Amino acid sequence: MSITATDRLGGRSIVFGDDVNTDVIIPGRYLVSIDPVELGTHAFEPLGPEVQARLKESPVVVAGRNFGCGSAREQAATCLIGIGVKAVVARSYSRVFFRNAINTGLVAVECPAAVDAIQEGDDVWVDYEAGTVTVRDATYPFAPFPPVLREILEAGGLVEHLMKKFAKEKD
Amino acid sequence: MGKTFAVKALERASGESDLVPGQIVDAYPALYMSHTATWRCIKTWERMGEPELFDKDRIAMVMDHISPAQTSKIAGDHRLSREFRDRMGIRNFFDVNAGIAHVVLMEHGLVKPGDLIIGTDSHSTIYGALGALGTGVGFSEITAAWVTGKLWMRVPESMKVVVQGPLPEGVYPKDVMLKLIGDISADGATYFSVEFHGDWVESLSTSERMTLCNLAMEAGAKNAVVPPDAETMRYLVEHGVDLDTVRPLHSDPDAVFAREIRLDGRSLEPQIAVPHNVDNVVPISEVAGTRVDQVFIGSCANAKYDDLAIAARYLKGNTIAPNVRLVVTPASADIMAKAAADGIVSTLIEAGALITNPGCGACAGSGGAMADGEVTLSTANRNFRGRMGSYESSIYLSSPAVAAASAVTGVITDPSRVLV
Numbered sequence: 001m002s003i004t005a006t007d008r009l010g011g012r013s014i015v016f017g018d019d020v021n022t023d024v025i026i027p028g029r030y031l032v033s034i035d036p037v038e039l040g041t042h043a044f045e046p047l048g049p050e051v052q053a054r055l056k057e058s059p060v061v062v063a064g065r066n067f068g069c070g071s072a073r074e075q076a077a078t079c080l081i082g083i084g085v086k087a088v089v090a091r092s093y094s095r096v097f098f099r100n101a102i103n104t105g106l107v108a109v110e111c112p113a114a115v116d117a118i119q120e121g122d123d124v125w126v127d128y129e130a131g132t133v134t135v136r137d138a139t140y141p142f143a144p145f146p147p148v149l150r151e152i153l154e155a156g157g158l159v160e161h162l163m164k165k166f167a168k169e170k171d
Numbered sequence: 172m173g174k175t176f177a178v179k180a181l182e183r184a185s186g187e188s189d190l191v192p193g194q195i196v197d198a199y200p201a202l203y204m205s206h207t208a209t210w211r212c213i214k215t216w217e218r219m220g221e222p223e224l225f226d227k228d229r230i231a232m233v234m235d236h237i238s239p240a241q242t243s244k245i246a247g248d249h250r251l252s253r254e255f256r257d258r259m260g261i262r263n264f265f266d267v268n269a270g271i272a273h274v275v276l277m278e279h280g281l282v283k284p285g286d287l288i289i290g291t292d293s294h295s296t297i298y299g300a301l302g303a304l305g306t307g308v309g310f311s312e313i314t315a316a317w318v319t320g321k322l323w324m325r326v327p328e329s330m331k332v333v334v335q336g337p338l339p340e341g342v343y344p345k346d347v348m349l350k351l352i353g354d355i356s357a358d359g360a361t362y363f364s365v366e367f368h369g370d371w372v373e374s375l376s377t378s379e380r381m382t383l384c385n386l387a388m389e390a391g392a393k394n395a396v397v398p399p400d401a402e403t404m405r406y407l408v409e410h411g412v413d414l415d416t417v418r419p420l421h422s423d424p425d426a427v428f429a430r431e432i433r434l435d436g437r438s439l440e441p442q443i444a445v446p447h448n449v450d451n452v453v454p455i456s457e458v459a460g461t462r463v464d465q466v467f468i469g470s471c472a473n474a475k476y477d478d479l480a481i482a483a484r485y486l487k488g489n490t491i492a493p494n495v496r497l498v499v500t501p502a503s504a505d506i507m508a509k510a511a512a513d514g515i516v517s518t519l520i521e522a523g524a525l526i527t528n529p530g531c532g533a534c535a536g537s538g539g540a541m542a543d544g545e546v547t548l549s550t551a552n553r554n555f556r557g558r559m560g561s562y563e564s565s566i567y568l569s570s571p572a573v574a575a576a577s578a579v580t581g582v583i584t585d586p587s588r589v590l591v
Contacts, residue, residue, distance in 0.1 A: 019357050019448055023555035028536040032244055034211050046557040066358035066391065070555060072293040074211075074309030095362055095393055096293055100309040146195050148323050158311045162318065163219055 009086040009107055010125035010134075011059035013118055014051075018064035022071040022097070026079045039075050040082025056083055060124040062115060063090040067108075068097020077104045087126040089133055091115050102149050105157035109133065114140040128153075173423025175329040176396055177364035180304040180420055184287035190326045192429070198324040200316060201303075202229050202263075202281060204290035206272045207236035207535075208310040210248035212291070213255050215314040224259060225320030231263035232256065233275055236535040238267035238528065270503030270529035271471045273297045274381070278505050280412040284399040284419035287324075289316060294471050294552065296365075296388045300380035301406065302399030302419050304364070307388070327393045328429035329422070330363040336371025338436045341587040343481070344379045345473055345550070345570035348386035349442035351434055353452025361391030363430070366422060371436060372397055377406040378475040385472045386552055389449040398422070441585055444568035447556040455573065455585050463548045465541060466491075466578040467559075468571055469500030469527075470534040470551035476506045478550065478571040483510075483518040485575035485589055491523035492581030498539045499524045500532035522578075533559055548583060550574050 023046070030042045044051050055061075061080060067090040068076055077100040080088070087107040101108035109126060114133035117140065118124055125134040131144045145153065155161035174182075178190050184198040205212050209232045216222070224230070232252060240246035249267065256264040269275045273294060276282050284302030288295065291310050298305025312322050334347055352359070365387045372383070380397040387395030397403075399419040407417060440454040468474060468482050479501060491497045499519055501507035507529050510516045516526060533539025534551040540560030541547055547559055547566050554566035569577070572586040579589060 019450075021448075021555045023553070023558045027557055031207075032242075032248075034214065046562045066361065069357055069391065070293065070553060072291055072295075072307035072309060073208075074311060077309075092358060092361065094358070094391060096307050096309070099312065103309055103311045148195055158315050159215055159219060162315055166220070166222060 008125055008127050009059070011086070011123060012057055013060040013062045013120070013122050013124040014054050014058035015118060015120045016061065016063040019066045019069055020063050021069050022073055022076045025068065025076045026073065031073055031075055034075065034078070036078045036082030038082070039079035040084070043079040043083050059084055059086040060126070061085050061088045062118050062124065063088065064115065065091045067093050069094040072096045074100045074104060077101045077106045081106050089114055089118070089124060089126065102152055103158040105153060105160070107153065109142045111140050111142040172427060173425035175364065175422045175426045175428070176366060176398070176420055177304060177327050177329055177394065180285060180287055181324060181326050183285060183420070192326050192328045194326045195323055196326065197321045198287055199321045200229065200289045201283070201286035202231055202276070202288045203313050203316045204231045204233065204272055204276060204288065204292070204295065205310065205313050206233050206290070206292055208291040208313070209234070209252045211310040212314045212317065213251055215311055216317060219314070219318065222318045224317050227259055227261055228263070230261050230317060231276055231281060232261060233265040233269060233272035234267045235270065235272045236531045237537045238530045240267070241537065267530070268504055268528070270501070270506070271531055273385070273471045274475065274502040274506070277301060278410055278503055280407070280410045283407070283412060283417050284403060289313065289322065293388050294385050296392055296395045297381050297385040297471060299384035299394055299396035300377055302396060302403055304394045304396065306394045325362070327362055327364040329426070330360055330365050330430040330432065331428040332365060332367050333369040333431070333433045334367065334371045335369060335433070335435045335437060336374065338439060341572055341585065342436070342439050342441055343570040343572060344375065344382040345386070346439055346442045347434065347436050348383060349444055349452045349568065350439060351432070352386065352390045352450050353442065355390055355432065357389060357448060357450040358391045360387060362393055365392040365395040367395070367397045373400060376477065377402060378477050381475065382472055389552055441570060441573050443573070443583065444554050446554055446565040446567065449552065449554060449568065455583065458567070458583050459585055461567070461583040462546060463495060463577055463581065463583060464545040465539065465547040466495060466497045466574050467500070467533045467539055467547055467549040467551065468574050469498065469532045471502060472552040473550035473571050474500055474502040474506070476509055479506065479510045479515050479519070482571045482575040483515045485572060485586055486522035486524070486579065487518050489522055489579045491578045495578055495581050497522070497524040497578040498527060498533055500527045501529045504529050548574055548577050
């Protein structure tokens with residue numbers, strides 16, 4: 001998946017609390033895979049099938065503080081992509097999860113005001129270009145990504161970004 | 172205005188000068204570590220068209236999380252890693268017999284003060300025990316570093332943690348860290364470079380400093396560091412490092428710390444992290460008597476030689492409680508050999524311990540799983556729900572002393588209450 005600067009990402013949201021850790025997002029026993037779709041079937045498995053079913057219908061994951069704390073496992077981001085998540089909106093992230101999100105092409109924005117406003121199931125839209133999160137009729141700004149991170153996101157992740165760069169250098 | 176350690180280390184790694192916190196720079200690490208994620212890096216490198224490596228001698232690989240292989244899939248992943256090693260001439264390769272990556276790299280003289288080191292493991296903060304800036308990244312970033320030699324890094328603010336000692340009998344660096352994490356919470360140090368200062372910190376061995384820097388990650392730290400000193404140089408020499416190649420970095424006396432925390436360890440009780448978060452910390456008196464089914468002494472936080480020696484002190488001449496299984500997983504082969512040579516291993520076995528091969532073991536879910544409703548008391552660094560088997564099991568975290576004393580009684584026990 002790669003996004004363009006004009007993409008508006010969103011849809012129905014699923015809401016989690018603070019300190020959602022990587023063992024909950026994707027248990028260690030499934031790290032033998034790097035296939036996003038296969039990983040996606042195990043995303044949030046510790047929270048049970050009802051949560052997993054809702055996640056499947058929710059392109060926007062909403063969370064409190066310190067989302068993705070714990071392990072450096074990149075599959076915590078790729079499993080979300082695999083199950084169809086388009087964006088994460090949280091109060092804050094663990095630093096490794098944030099890096100992994102950018103590097104796998106998953107839009108992860110910090111927007112506490114939007115998190116305050118969002119109710120489970122609300123339609124939430126992230127406007128990457130404008131730097132806003134829209135919840136029902138209200139719009140909340142978030143700090144724009146630095147240029148180097150935008151380049152990686154728009155390429156669809158770090159590896160894709162490098163591959164495009166190498167291809168360009170060959171031409 | 173003075174500079175912090177982190178600013179200096181990133182200036183060195185980027186070749187830039189006058190960096191300030193918040194800036195994003197291209198930094199060139201001295202070492203890129205991949206553990207069991209190595210095969211994922213190789214697959215990613217293949218997908219990129221197998222580009223030339225920037226500097227193969229900066230690549231380090233350690234097969235630690237699932238060792239030896241438990242399935243043919245994992246055996247294949249290990250084989251892929253060995254084939255890559257042979258094909259590309261990777262010198263710093265450690266196989267399933269070596270132990271936990273972090274400890275193994277330090278024991279083999281691959282971590283030096285002032286270096287920037289990245290690893291596919293969140294606990295890469297541990298390299299600060301030798302004055303390096305260590306931080307965790309995903310496997311795509313390690314693969315990118317193999318090829319480009321660099322990664323983007325945000326220059327962090329710094330946090331100063333000053334600990335006052337000495338600690339009471341039976342209280343250890345692990346207790347100090349659990350107390351700190353409980354106080355500032357699991358994101359209290361997010362994005363910060365954490366520096367440990369004070370007389371007590373200076374008095375610690377490198378092994379004890381590893382416990383501090385390792386656990387700082389559980390408060391969200393980007394990296395953690397103990398300023399390198401004579402003890403650091405002693406460790407480096409002991410592990411074959413030529414001191415002429417060492418250029419330590421220290422924060423300037425007038426460096427600005429965005430946050431400063433003082434922790435008085437002099438009257439500290441042993442601390443316990445209770446399920447299911449590492450910052451869910453209570454003094455042991457609040458949970459003493461809690462039944463345990465399994466005790467795990469392992470992980471990069473607390474399975475070093477001194478940790479095993481402390482456990483042996485409490486277990487010598489004792490037998491573990493019926494219905495308790497005690498699993499001991501030394502952090503490295505060197506540690507295991509030393510503990511075997513001086514009788515620690517036999518003391519543990521005689522008390523009823525199951526000694527496993529060195530590595531991450533039960534902490535990473537490789538062996539030592541729990542059934543529904545079971546409880547493990549662990550010396551590791553994480554107690555997340557479902558990390559060791561059933562989603563309906565519980566993990567408590569403690570020092571090796573509490574773990575050993577509790578294995579004897581079968582319930583969470585203050586080590587000062589067990590005769591030694």
